[in-house]
Amino acid sequence: SELLPGEITIKSDINCAGYNPGEINSVTNPSGGKGTLTISWEMSEGCSSIEPTWATISSATSNSYNPSALQKTTCYRRKVVDECKTRYSNVSILHIADDPTVIISSDKNTICSHETFTLTASTAGGSGACTIAWQKNLKSSAPTSSFWENIDGQNLIDSQSTIENTAPETKSVYFRAIYDCSLSSCNRATSEAFEIQVAPILNVSIGANKTKICSGESIDLTATGCLETLVWSDTNSDAIRTYSPIETGFIVA
DSSP: OOOBOOEEOOOOOEEETTBOOOOBOEEEOOBOSSSOOEEEEEEESOTTSSSOOOEEOTTOOSSSBOOOOBSSOEEEEEEEEOSSOEEEOOOEEEEEEOOOEEEEEESOSEEOTTOOEEEEEEEEOOOSSEEEEEEEESSOOOTTOTTOEEESOOSSEEEEOOOOOOSSSOEEEEEEEEEEESOTTSOOEEOOOEEEEEOOOOOOEEEESOSOOOTTOOEEEEEEOSSSOOOOTTSOOOSEEEEOOSSSOOOOO
């Protein structure tokens, strides 16, 4: 009689690396043929290829097969051999999505207090419903720091304008994004910390190398403050400049 390879179960779900798929069952067992039937199983990670390269699975000789945990999309088929012919069952494909990853960037690396900047999360991999959560840390960039705190925002692009620095020197604030997918077999991805340097609150200070001069005599003026554009009351924009007044007066930066 004709050699029939039978049919195996087809799995259509998508999972992430490390997924243990459970047994691929026999829907109908091999039958017919001439003489004793020899059963084996084959696997391939080239499922999308027109002609995948198949490898025999050692010790897999039953009508059903239980694969081990998978790291890549893998397809399986059952092979049946009699004294004359070789036949193959249908193919069962176990789809494995790449683990999720997330990288963040910002349109600015250095800001003044309360200056608006925009964080962007670039994601890849994962499967199912995936969400973004943002966190900031005022003390450390270490992944295990206990000072990470959640901030508003669940979108890939998040604008911030509430960061303030009341200290006299520039300080660092760290941000990261957490990319979490609904599939339980997917690893939750956490980005590397992104550093934003925050300059002190705007407070312009002016210094001069002289406090008294004669009319037309030169004086060197210095203005320091935040990172914004410096403009003097006479429209000059140099942080260090030479000024030659002809009468007593005021100049403001």
